[in-house]
Amino acid sequence: MRSDRGRLTAELRSAQEPTTEQKRRFSEFLAKKYKRKVPLRWEQDDSLRSGFRLQVGSDVYDWSLRGRVRQFTDYLRTIQPGQEELMPLMRQAVDDWSLAVVPEEIGHVLTVDSEIATIDGLEHAQYGEILLFTGGIKGMVQDLSRGTVSCVIFGDAEEISAGSIVRRTKKTAGMPVGEGFLGRVVDALGVPIDGKGRIQAEDRRPIEAPAPSILDRQPVDTPMETGLLAIDSMFPIGRGQRELIIGDRQTGKTAIALDTILNQKGKDVVCIYVAIGQKTSSIAQLVGNLSRQGAMEYTTVVSAPAGASAAMQYIAPYAGCALGEHFMYHGRDVLIIYDDLSKHAVAYRALSLLMGRSPGREAFPGDVFYLHSRLLERAAHLSDELGGGSMTALPIAETQAGDVSAYIPTNIISITDGQIFLESDLFFSGQRPAVNVGLSVSRVGGDAQTKAMKKAAGTLRLDLAQYREMEVFTQFSSDLDEATKRQLVYGQGLMRLLRQPQYAPLAQHKQVILLVSALGHVMQDVPLDDISRFESGLLAFMAEQDADLCRRIDVTGMLSQEDREEILRLSREFLEDWQTSRKRGD
Secondary structure, three states: OEOOOOOEOEEEEEOOOOOHHHHHHHHHHHHHHHOOOOOEEEEEOOOOOOOOEEEEOOEEEEOOHHHHHHHHHHHHHOOOOOOOOHHHHHHHHHHHOOOOOOOEEEEEEEEEEOOEEEEEOOOOOOOOEEEEEOOOOEEEEEEEEOOEEEEEEEOOHHHOOOOOEEEEEEEEOEEEEOHHHOOOEEOOOOOEOOOOOOOOOOEEEEOOOOOOOHHHEOOOOOEOOOOOHHHHHHOOOEOOOEOEEEEOOOOOHHHHHHHHHHOOOOOOEEEEEEEEOOOHHHHHHHHHHHHHOOOHHHEEEEEEOOOOOHHHHHHHHHHHHHHHHHHHOOOOEEEEEEEOHHHHHHHHHHHHHHOOOOOOHHHOOOOHHHHHHHHHOOOOEEOHHHOOOEEEEEEEEEOOOOOOOOHHHHHHHHHOOEEEEEOHHHHHOOOOOOEOOOOOEEOOHHHHOOHHHHHHHOOHHHHHHHHHHHHHHHOOOOOOOHHHHHHHHHHHHHHHHOOOOOOOOOOHHHHHHHHHHHHOOOOOOOOHHHHHHHHHHHHHHHHHHOHHHHHHHHHHOOOOHHHHHHHHHHHHHHHHHHHHHHHHOO
16 A cells, blocks of 8 residues: 555554564565565454455455465466366366465456446556456456556446456456357357357457468468359459448348358358347347358357447457457468448447547547557468468448448558448349449459459450440430440340349359350340349259359369350350240240
């Protein structure tokens, strides 16, 4: 303890007053420990029937029965069982353990405001350290000030009051990880919330970890196929890439992420979906859809719904990332979706304002860019020396009235390797996925495409760009020549080709067949309303006529000139049969 003049003093509490010899030994210990003479004051405490409790400043030497049991418990927590039996380890731990004279730093709650507690006495607490409140509630240090620390509370803040005792754990926030989390729904602390029992964790990883260095990475060159023709053909995503999905509310952002998860079935890809600030009913519906499609067996859902505290919403993406890193550093490929980071930034803003941090643009704190950069930089394609695993991040950001120049969207755009922009007008006109070809981009590009897809996509983006320009120009003219009309019909057909229903991702060979046929003008004369039926019929016809070609494209990722010509030949043959049957009215 410290007196009013700032001198260090010691307070000794015990049931019986110590003898003169005991006081002398205490004084010698204090002088040796703190390199100066420390005044000692004794107070009677009948609750300490065995042992004593010595407090010097914020250091507490708890030599009571309870304190010694706590010290032994903390020692047991440091044991890592590994693959061995736990009981022999515990017996060995009991034999090896001995009481040590170590101080326990204890603080006291000054104020509790919503989800933030201000604490004094924890002079050596570190940023990100987990603190333990009375009653077992945990918190995490988020602000270090002179003489006090502020921490976010993971639990019911109403159980904490001014004067409550707070203890350091000397551990940073962590996430239990392991194969047992696949197929489960957990909260931001890794606690299962799906009613299927506890999860046996294999390890524990800190939720905040440094991103892999440049030397620990290798180029992104392997496709992470979404199964969506509009994306895989023009804005390919590679394993280890960070591709932002951005658009207004209710424009199909989550649908793209969901279809991408479904398309990983059978590809040995671990999927993690982090739900931030969503309705609990929406998360339950998403989990139900994944279960019905057979995708939950390789997927983990980390849930921090709108009803959860801002602290839980804040740590959720970092917890999901820690789980993904476990698989990545074991050589696995991981797909992680953050839905969405706009709500994550709002949760962080709420915590920052409660902690008294200076607000900046749109009331966000100045370090909000670092909030997402340190998260998304952890996505990588690791070098072969580290196992060659990868983690692909698909963050989602919500815009207001299509304003991509807002604060949070521009921050995330500058961090990621490209963005898929979904446009409201396209969505409501029936173009789904509503990808705006002009504003969307992938900075990895063709490196994340197979040679078959790259060759099949060909001039698709250029043809669509010409169609958009021509469409705008022809709005001011009613007299069009025949060539312009055919060009417009061709462009409309391409746009209709890119429409795709939800929960129906396409395999690579199907995408290649459709692209080769469409860009070869095979579908030029197919009415727009019949293109969907024509597509499904063509794919079935190709699978029946040349199954080896379909298998060859999927396995090798190559498209030879002979295969391309064979696709065009069979497509024209199917077109003739389809037109004939249509005339007959079949």
